[in-house]
Amino acid sequence: MSDAGEGPGQAWRQDVFDILKAADVKHIVYVPDAGHSTAIRLANEDNAINSVVLTTEEEGIGYLAGAWLGGERGALLMQSSGVGNCINTLALQTCTRFPLLMVVTMRGDWAEFNGWQNPMGQATERALNLMGVLTWRADEPQDVAPLLRGAASMAFNGDSACALLLGQRLIGEKQWVK
Amino acid sequence: MGEVNAGGALDRREVVKTLLTGRKNLLVVTGLGSPSYDVMAAGDHDNNYYLWAAMGSAAMVGLGLATAKPDHSVLVVTGDGEMLMGMGALATIATRRPANLTIAVLDNGHFGETGMQVSHAGMGVHLDKVAQSCGFGWTREIRDMAGVEDLRTRVSSRDGVKLATIKVKAENPPRLLPPRDGVYVKNRFRAALGHAPI
Numbered sequence: 001m002s003d004a005g006e007g008p009g010q011a012w013r014q015d016v017f018d019i020l021k022a023a024d025v026k027h028i029v030y031v032p033d034a035g036h037s038t039a040i041r042l043a044n045e046d047n048a049i050n051s052v053v054l055t056t057e058e059e060g061i062g063y064l065a066g067a068w069l070g071g072e073r074g075a076l077l078m079q080s081s082g083v084g085n086c087i088n089t090l091a092l093q094t095c096t097r098f099p100l101l102m103v104v105t106m107r108g109d110w111a112e113f114n115g116w117q118n119p120m121g122q123a124t125e126r127a128l129n130l131m132g133v134l135t136w137r138a139d140e141p142q143d144v145a146p147l148l149r150g151a152a153s154m155a156f157n158g159d160s161a162c163a164l165l166l167g168q169r170l171i172g173e174k175q176w177v178k
Numbered sequence: 179m180g181e182v183n184a185g186g187a188l189d190r191r192e193v194v195k196t197l198l199t200g201r202k203n204l205l206v207v208t209g210l211g212s213p214s215y216d217v218m219a220a221g222d223h224d225n226n227y228y229l230w231a232a233m234g235s236a237a238m239v240g241l242g243l244a245t246a247k248p249d250h251s252v253l254v255v256t257g258d259g260e261m262l263m264g265m266g267a268l269a270t271i272a273t274r275r276p277a278n279l280t281i282a283v284l285d286n287g288h289f290g291e292t293g294m295q296v297s298h299a300g301m302g303v304h305l306d307k308v309a310q311s312c313g314f315g316w317t318r319e320i321r322d323m324a325g326v327e328d329l330r331t332r333v334s335s336r337d338g339v340k341l342a343t344i345k346v347k348a349e350n351p352p353r354l355l356p357p358r359d360g361v362y363v364k365n366r367f368r369a370a371l372g373h374a375p376i
Contacts, residue, residue, distance in 0.1 A: 052245075054266075058235065059238045059264070061232065062241075065242060066207070066245075068246075069227055070246025070371065071372075088231075092232035097361050159376055
């Protein structure tokens, strides 16, 4: 799998960044993931965006709450396994209702080689829903931009927690033996 | 316990009151538990943001706020137990080096909220040394009020990211509960900075 994001059918990788930028996101906080590599690279290169690498995903929820206290918007990029790390911390969003926008690359939902990814991957969407997070999922490249735009709108205009899940069919099968 | 070197001799209420004396535009984030009560006891304020949950998040809320408001000084007041839970955040904060962020860890060496069990700090983990190792510009272990006074002046200097471990007595003073309505506290805080609700 190429992480460069330049190949055919990969324009959605650029779309993720462009939609966040258009939504006036000033903070992109992330735990690194190949599916997010284009958005992370573009965020790192953009002087108008604070790009923050985290040691664990729940740090991002605290950070974005703080940024919003200061009047600025942000988004959290992570993998489905990271959703598991965030569950208790989502109480912060639930109780203060700050805009929380998450973009989650999926593992363990299709063509997964590593079965250890399956338990969290299969629980990701329901776990988010249980904690009051609105979710959408994109499995086709053309769905990423409109779904993310809609999620951003509902997060920032409605003080809601919103997550777009990027399916493994979209990202492509991970090549384990090259 | 006997030989456990946990906490110190300082009075946590006096420490926090001293740190907040003469505050002007200082923005304060509290970790859940006793630090919230201590900050409340020093006087409720529109520029206080109290955490009641999301344990381990106080320092990261401070980082996000400090990044969004570089023209303000941000002080995180938290406990050793809360900070231990988010120790990775010290690494994240060090990579960002926000010049206007100070973390004050009220270290009594115990988990005071849950029955005074000895904490990792009480067993010898030095959070100031962890922060120093991560790359914080200024770190201290403070054991006297002169050190607290010194920290108070540094909080407003905005000349580098700082963390102080302040050794306080292991005790639970009477609780003074800050507002628990998170939306109210959020909107009050934002309004004081000129940000309207949606």
